[in-house]
Amino acid sequence: MPTIDAVDFFYLSMPEVTDEADGSQDALLVRVVAGGHVGWGECEAAPLPSIAAFICPMSHGVCRPVAYSVLGKRLESPADIARISVDVAYNSMDLLQAPHTLSGVEMALWDALGKMRGEPVWRMLGYDRSFAKTPYASVLFGDTAQETLERARAARAANFRAAKFGWGPIGRGSAEADAEHFAAAREGLGLDGLLLVDTGQIFLEDVERAAARLPAMEKAGVLWFEEPFQASAIDAYAALARKGSKVRLAGGEGAHNVHMAKQLIDHGGVGFVQIDCGRIGGIGPSKEVADHAVAKGVTFVNHTFTSHLALSASIQAYAGLKDHVIAEYPAMPKPLALAFTANHIERDADGEIHAPDAPGLGIEVSADGARPYLQDVEIKVNGQVLYTTPAL
Amino acid sequence: MPTIDAVDFFYLSMPEVTDEADGSQDALLVRVVAGGHVGWGECEAAPLPSIAAFICPMSHGVCRPVAYSVLGKRLESPADIARISVDVAYNSMDLLQAPHTLSGVEMALWDALGKMRGEPVWRMLGYDRSFAKTPYASVLFGDTAQETLERARAARAANFRAAKFGWGPIGRGSAEADAEHFAAAREGLGLDGLLLVDTGQIFLEDVERAAARLPAMEKAGVLWFEEPFQASAIDAYAALARKGSKVRLAGGEGAHNVHMAKQLIDHGGVGFVQIDCGRIGGIGPSKEVADHAVAKGVTFVNHTFTSHLALSASIQAYAGLKDHVIAEYPAMPKPLALAFTANHIERDADGEIHAPDAPGLGIEVSADGARPYLQDVEIKVNGQVLYTTPAL
Structure with missing residues (x-):
């Protein structure tokens, strides 16, 4: 045995x-x-x-x-x-x-x-095949709107059709200052790019301060507004969702068990649930959340900001879900995150990524x-x- | 400064x-x-x-x-x-x-x-005075119903008017076997004693297995059924509460932030919220939960199974709430938990305890x-x- x-x-x-x-x-x-x-x-x-x-x-x-x-x-x-x-x-x-x-x-x-x-792991999870995912470049807002513009242009130049901007000065100053960043990101990314925004819990549980950012996000055509609040502040998520903006809420990376993620789906009003396989307990719990997301009409997305080992692990749970196509892709990681794996999940000619079709996670550690x-x-x-x- | x-x-x-x-x-x-x-x-x-x-x-x-x-x-x-x-x-x-x-x-x-x-801390929290609490002896179920009976008799002999029995074999075998323990605890404690039951998450999120214990608890006059489920399984709590038993649900010791405790109060259907000051982030968050419990008609209870330093800290948050009278009291702690404080929170002639009326927590470390x-x-x-x- x-x-x-x-x-x-x-x-x-x-x-x-x-x-x-x-x-x-x-x-x-x-x-x-x-x-x-x-x-x-x-x-x-x-x-x-x-x-x-x-x-x-x-x-x-x-x-x-x-x-x-x-x-x-x-x-x-x-x-x-x-x-x-x-x-x-x-x-x-x-x-x-x-x-x-x-x-x-x-x-x-x-x-x-x-x-x-x-x-491969996705097969052991019950999927017959794995589907291509559209990776978004996950980058940080610049300190100035100009810097954000340049980073957005860089993402586009690197052939990303989607980009997420996060953290930086957003939520620390006025809604007007933030609006300039959203507009700059849209300008740099182009009109056809998928634009996502992540505010890293900066509004704690202050629904009105978060809501004040929605009009500028709508104007910039932001698809999702990620982590406005603390990971457990489900009621704040629900209150912001009730504002009825076209911008959907996203969250879940802070979930350290399946219950927390399900609550966000069932009671938090999110449109996207983002699971960090390296925090929720691994691949099994991630798959359980993916199943629940499908049942509830919420879109599953991986949360990955580190290595390609973590990236492979984090996309297994929804590799076989054809309609859940967005994937976080660490576009500018620090050298260590690239150095400790011998192979990487590269984008194909269409700019898409695939869960490795190889035994296990398909990533070799160096x-x-x-x-x-x-x-x-x-x-x-x-x-x-x-x-x-x-x-x- | x-x-x-x-x-x-x-x-x-x-x-x-x-x-x-x-x-x-x-x-x-x-x-x-x-x-x-x-x-x-x-x-x-x-x-x-x-x-x-x-x-x-x-x-x-x-x-x-x-x-x-x-x-x-x-x-x-x-x-x-x-x-x-x-x-x-x-x-x-x-x-x-x-x-x-x-x-x-x-x-x-x-x-x-x-x-x-x-x-004293309770005064800094805004309370004019502190009210006596009725301590319950917090003990573990015996391995056999006979042993549970003896522990209940011991609690009564030690002059406790309330006792909580926890863990042990409950939920590991049949509902019938558990029923014998509940009856034994009631018999040992006497008809006038306050009887509480704690099952330490043993039912994970299985509402029906937990519900199967309710009739025997009702028969034994159990006041609360504590921690049937995992700390984040709010929906399971809510489902069990909807069974409409006279036995109220209790939980919250696993809350490591105020949001989790509020969810249990607002959405979990508990009658008692039990806060461990040594887990939720300390006294300030505990007080915030106590205020919320008052507003929602739920009773606040401390969760304390360790020292009298922890006990003092854990009762500060509701020391000034006259109608929230039950307090967990470590009745049979291991020697170390008594050894490292020079003074202890002793029961008065009426068998009640009080938050120390002394600067800070009023407990001297030895x-x-x-x-x-x-x-x-x-x-x-x-x-x-x-x-x-x-x-x-």
């Missing part, structure tokens, strides 16, 4: 980390060895607390380290992975960081299982590429080493 | 930690030094990941360590504490563990501020009592020590 024999964590970081909202500045890579196969995954999460959540001593019966529900368990089928997810949710219910830690592990389990079976970014971590309790960075 | 000059964490643990759902087996004690005063708090959380969330390197602009929003900041008024909470929610939005870490820090800030001003349980922790990245257990 193939069992999960090892789970190792590798904390990678750029030499300098800035205060930009750029999640590709570090990475927590996960390696699983099961049944003689190696699988890889990535937590979209703070590396040190996530490692600690895997190896910490038990606090009590339902505050156990994630390792307890994973190491030594059977890995023969998708049902084994689902059972591990249920076990972690229960055994680690009081360990808040657990879902972020599990996410990378769970991806790695799918990758290892796929290699064992010679099947140890040589990762090594320059590897952080040497050691965690000791009472002189005993609970974690030290393993050989890569 | 008084500033927050130091925040130190102390990980305490029993020599042996069992798999009981007993949260008093370890503790994460927080010491804050601000304006020349020392304040104490306690995270109800896995110690290692919580420490890591305070000291970890920044991953990006909104995945910063909790320390970033706390150290060096002004502490002169409750508004300063509220601002810190807003800052942590934003600056650490992608660091899942952050609210658990902040909870103990935030309590310690209130404690220090109260000492600075010579005022370094001598804590020291035997202190765990020596060291976290290093690239040879640099980011955390080592400080002198106590």
